[in-house]
Amino acid sequence: MGTQLKKLLTAAVAAVPLLVGLGAVTAHADGEHFVFVSHAPDTDSWWNVIKNALKNAAADTKTTVDYRNPPTGDIADMARIIQQAAATNPDGIITTIADFDVLQSAIKDAIAKGIPVITVNSGTAEQSKQLGALMHIGQPEYDAGKGAGERAKAAGVTDFVCVNHYITNAASVERCQGYADGLGVPLGDHMVDSGQDPTGVYNKVKAYLTAHPGTNGILTLGPNAADPTIKLLRDTGETSKYNFITFDLSSDISQGIKDGIVESAIDQQPYLQGYLPVVLLTEYKRYGVLPANNINTGPGFVTKANIEMVEKLAGEYR
Amino acid sequence: MAENSTVVAAGRPADERLQKQSGLRKLLSRPELGAIAGTVLVFLFFGATAHGTGMFAADGIMNWITVTAQLTIIATGAALLMVGGEFDLSVGSMIGFAGMMIAIPTVYFGWPVWASVVFAFCGALLIGFLNGLIVVRTRLPSFIVTLASLYILRGMTIALSILFANRTIVSGVKNFAGDSIVVPLFSGKAFQGLFVWMANAGIIGKLPNGQPSVQGIPAVVIWAFVIALIGHIVLTRTRFGNWIFGAGGDANAARNVGVPVARVKITLFMVTAFCATVYATCQVMEFGSAAADRGVLKEFEAIIAAVIGGCLLTGGYGSVVGAFFGALIFGVVQMGILFTGAPNDWFQVFLGLMLLTAVLFNSYIRRRATGER
Numbered sequence: 167m168g169t170q171l172k173k174l175l176t177a178a179v180a181a182v183p184l185l186v187g188l189g190a191v192t193a194h195a196d197g198e199h200f201v202f203v204s205h206a207p208d209t210d211s212w213w214n215v216i217k218n219a220l221k222n223a224a225a226d227t228k229t230t231v232d233y234r235n236p237p238t239g240d241i242a243d244m245a246r247i248i249q250q251a252a253a254t255n256p257d258g259i260i261t262t263i264a265d266f267d268v269l270q271s272a273i274k275d276a277i278a279k280g281i282p283v284i285t286v287n288s289g290t291a292e293q294s295k296q297l298g299a300l301m302h303i304g305q306p307e308y309d310a311g312k313g314a315g316e317r318a319k320a321a322g323v324t325d326f327v328c329v330n331h332y333i334t335n336a337a338s339v340e341r342c343q344g345y346a347d348g349l350g351v352p353l354g355d356h357m358v359d360s361g362q363d364p365t366g367v368y369n370k371v372k373a374y375l376t377a378h379p380g381t382n383g384i385l386t387l388g389p390n391a392a393d394p395t396i397k398l399l400r401d402t403g404e405t406s407k408y409n410f411i412t413f414d415l416s417s418d419i420s421q422g423i424k425d426g427i428v429e430s431a432i433d434q435q436p437y438l439q440g441y442l443p444v445v446l447l448t449e450y451k452r453y454g455v456l457p458a459n460n461i462n463t464g465p466g467f468v469t470k471a472n473i474e475m476v477e478k479l480a481g482e483y484r
Numbered sequence: 485m486a487e488n489s490t491v492v493a494a495g496r497p498a499d500e501r502l503q504k505q506s507g508l509r510k511l512l513s514r515p516e517l518g519a520i521a522g523t524v525l526v527f528l529f530f531g532a533t534a535h536g537t538g539m540f541a542a543d544g545i546m547n548w549i550t551v552t553a554q555l556t557i558i559a560t561g562a563a564l565l566m567v568g569g570e571f572d573l574s575v576g577s578m579i580g581f582a583g584m585m586i587a588i589p590t591v592y593f594g595w596p597v598w599a600s601v602v603f604a605f606c607g608a609l610l611i612g613f614l615n616g617l618i619v620v621r622t623r624l625p626s627f628i629v630t631l632a633s634l635y636i637l638r639g640m641t642i643a644l645s646i647l648f649a650n651r652t653i654v655s656g657v658k659n660f661a662g663d664s665i666v667v668p669l670f671s672g673k674a675f676q677g678l679f680v681w682m683a684n685a686g687i688i689g690k691l692p693n694g695q696p697s698v699q700g701i702p703a704v705v706i707w708a709f710v711i712a713l714i715g716h717i718v719l720t721r722t723r724f725g726n727w728i729f730g731a732g733g734d735a736n737a738a739r740n741v742g743v744p745v746a747r748v749k750i751t752l753f754m755v756t757a758f759c760a761t762v763y764a765t766c767q768v769m770e771f772g773s774a775a776a777d778r779g780v781l782k783e784f785e786a787i788i789a790a791v792i793g794g795c796l797l798t799g800g801y802g803s804v805v806g807a808f809f810g811a812l813i814f815g816v817v818q819m820g821i822l823f824t825g826a827p828n829d830w831f832q833v834f835l836g837l838m839l840l841t842a843v844l845f846n847s848y849i850r851r852r853a854t855g856e857r
Contacts, residue, residue: 208832233828238780242767246551250822253544254537267655268771279543280692333642334652334777353650359642 197229198257198451200444203248205264205288205335207239209362211481212388212414212436218482219440227448229257239334241265245272252276258447263289263297264335273297282450284443287436288337291460300456303442305434305464311341313465314385314411314432315348321409321429323349323383326356327374331367331391333359338387341413345385360391367394372402383409389416396422415468415484420477423470433476434464437483515794516806518846522792523809523816525845526838530820539823542688542698552815553708554763556808558782559789560708560715561759563807565752566790567719569732569799570619570626572756574611574633575786579779581637582608582764584645587654587774590661597661601670605761611637612757616750626753634783642776658772670707671769673700704766711759715804728752733800789814792843794850813842 202220206213217233224231234251236243241264249272251259259276263269263285277283277298285294286303294302318326326349328342339357346353358374360367367390375381375398386392392412396419399405405427412419413432422428442461450456468476476484530539538544558575565572585604589595595603615633619626645652661667676699682688683696691697719725730738731745739745760779768774791797792813793806817838826834 232825234822235828237832238777240777240780241775242771242778245771246547246819247822249543249547249550250819253539253541253547254823254825265653265655265771265773265775267658267773268775271770275543278691278693278695279697334775336651336653336655339651359646 197227198448199230199232199254200258200260200447201232201234201251201254201256202440202443203244203251203259203261204233204235205239205241205244205262206235207362208235208237210239210332210388210390211416212390214481215436215483216440219437220444223441223444227445229444229448231444239332241268245269248272248276252279252281255279256281257451258282258284260284260286260443260447262287263293264337266293270297273299282447284447286439286443287434288335294460300450301446301460303439303461303463305432305462307337307340308344310413310432310434310465311344311385312348313344313467314413314430315345315350317348317430317467318345318383318385318409318411319349323409324351325378325380326351326383326385327371327378327381328353328357329360329367329371329384329386329391329395330357331360331362331387333357341387342385345411349383362390364390364394367391368398371395372398381408384411386410386412388412388414389419392416392422392428393418396427399427415476415480417477417480420468420473420480423468423473424477426470429469431468432464433466433468433484435466435484436463438463514806515801515803515850516809517794518848518850519793519806519809519813521849522813522842522846526813526816526820526842529838530816530823534820534823537823537825539820542682542696544823546698546702548815548819549705550702551819552812553702553705554766555782555785555789555811555815556708556712557704557763557766558756558759558786559793559807559811560712560804561752561756562783562786563790563793563795563802563804564715564719564728565756566787566795566797566799567732567802568728568749568752569735570749570752571630571787572615572753573627573630573783574615574637575756575760576779576782576784577634577637577641578608578611578757578760579764579767579782580641580774580776581611582761583768583774583778584641584654584776586765586768587657588645588648590657591654592648597657597664598666601666601765604765605758608757608761609754612754613750615757616753619753620746620749638776638780645774645776652776653773654775655773657768657774661769666765667769668703669769670703670766672703674703674706676700702770704763704770707762707766711762712804712808719804724748724751729800785814788839792839792846794846814839817842 204213220231220233234247236247244264245268248261248269252275259281261273261283273283274297283299284301284303285299289302290306291302328345330338330342332338342357343353358370360370384395386395393416410428411430412428415431415433419428419431423431446456562572582604585607586600589600589603590597615630619629642652645654679696679698679700683690689697719728727743727748730743731748735745767778789810790802790807793810795802817835821831821834
């Protein structure tokens with residue numbers, strides 16, 4: 167037993183220099199150091215585009231950007247990560263406002279410490295201003311949902327399901343609420359808490375559509391909900407029964423648009439939400455220049471008309 | 485009963501209870517020894533890799549101390565229960581549920597916040613009681629029974645919050661709480677004067693606006709200290725503490741000498757629920773909101789902290805002091821990795837490796853110390 171333990175210990179100790187090496191590479195690069203804090207759990211694939219954007223922005227501006235997130239998506243843990251980021255005295259923090267109440271003291275403390283903060287993605291321009299952040303870069307959630315609802319109404323939708331794969335995020339409910347208001351139908355029990363697991367999403371949507379045969383509109387809130395739903399419609403052959411609008415893009419969604427299963431995708435152009443704040447913070451830090459407005463990166467609608475170009479870049483830049 | 489076996493091996497059976505042990509030997513056979521050694525190792529590691537990153541500046545220290553304190557609160561309950569021979573996997577879900585029991589009545593029913601907090605504690609103790617009662621009555625493994633509670637409580641948190649509030653995050657608790665005593669009790673900052681003095685004396689940093697970089701010691705740290713201290717005293721200095729060891733070591737033998745095993749176990753399940761509710765109350769009062777996904781996976785963190793701290797998975801051996809050091813290791817590693825700037829994609833790999841290293845080192849030290857094979 168003793169020797170076995172020794173071997174294991176040696177192996178574990180051998181892993182330590184590796185850690186030290188990696189730490190050294192990222193922490194002591196030249197140029198400014200920024201931290202990007204997201205609210206997404208590790209499993210949310212949508213954030214790959216943002217990670218790509220951060221990597222490119224860091225290379226283009228010769229800065230270092232660390233991406234951080236709470237592994238389980240717990241926003242209270244995210245507040246601790248923001249506090250931690252502030253303690254390292256970075257040149258800037260980029261964060262989402264996934265839950266204003268939870269994050270406000272952590273973000274305000276960072277700003278009080280003199281760290282410039284840009285808010286992106288979740289949250290509103292008003293909240294960003296209230297926190298004292300430099301600016302907000304994102305898509306107004308309720309308005310985007312409402313835009314989709316109005317679009318669906320014009321297409322003749324009367325009854326709908328909103329597939330929500332991250333129901334614990336307040337912004338997700340805003341999207342469903344906006345869609346319902348745009349359509350003029352009360353939200354009621356039209357929202358399905360699908361969870362993140364593809365098989366779970368598939369079966370929950372299947373059960374809902376079976377139990378509510380009058381449904382003719384589908385709203386999914388992102389690839390995690392959309393991809394299994396597209397597969398379901400392919401499996402059941404009901405590819406043209408629903409007016410199907412989704413938030414965000416993935417390669418499955420692009421294919422769905424081309425095949426006519428998905429009417430349109432609401433593109434909030436996440437690449438900009440990763441790339442722009444890094445560039446803007448760098449310019450602000452180096453030359454003190456900053457745009458006076460907030461930036462709306464969406465909603466843009468991707469349809470059959472413009473899918474060709476978008477499709478090539480889906481999952482990486484779009 | 486590892487503690488006794490070493491004594492038996494060393495002395496004659498006839499007078500084992502009277503045998504004198506050297507002070508050093510006594511110290512070395514303490515369950516928390518390995519965790520203390522692991523803590524030293526972890527601090528040495530981060531001292532070397534994260535110095536100059538702000539990890540050991542005042543606000544950096546307060547960051548990982550707060551995470552440690554939160555974990556200490558639930559790890560104390562978990563450690564006591566594990567010494568008593570049972571698990572509670574519903575701690576994480578209990579945190580989410582208790583948070584909702586505070587937030588929904590406050591925001592939607594117009595209850596004063598103190599009443600909601602009292603309601604949450606009563607509700608949690610009742611659930612803990614039921615957990616314990618089912619385990620004791622059915623003699624099913626607590627692992628299974630509380631796994632069911634994990635799902636039921638998490639599901640009820642989502643379902644009830646949708647039912648009453650039509651959302652899964654209930655915000656604005658602070659607007660309703662006003663100047664109730666509950667807010668400073670669970671989310672205030674203690675010793676603020678001391679920190680202002682330290683900032684003026686140049687011991688800790690100052691913000692540009694003149695405030696100290698850390699305003700005070702968060703209430704959750706005080707709660708953690710008090711709960712761990714009480715847990716430690718109860719376990720080591722009282723009759724009930726002996727009953728816990730008895731119930732966890734050999735329930736039948738304990739029953740035969742008159743220990744009310746069922747009552748002890750049910751009480752311990754109520755203690756873990758109580759600790760989870762303290763955690764939840766501090767969180768709701770600090771952040772002003774409750775959410776259905778609060779506390780996900782915290783039950784494992786609590787158990788890991790207790791195990792790093794020397795609690796045996798089989799029960800009958802362990803300590804609250806050890807669980808505290810386990811929580812410290814977990815908290816420091818969890819936040820420390822972020823300070824080193826390690827790439828995020830590898831975060832959980834590093835976390836796992838560091839914990840494995842700490843536990844291996846811990847058990848190696850303990851085996852060497854107790855001469856166990």
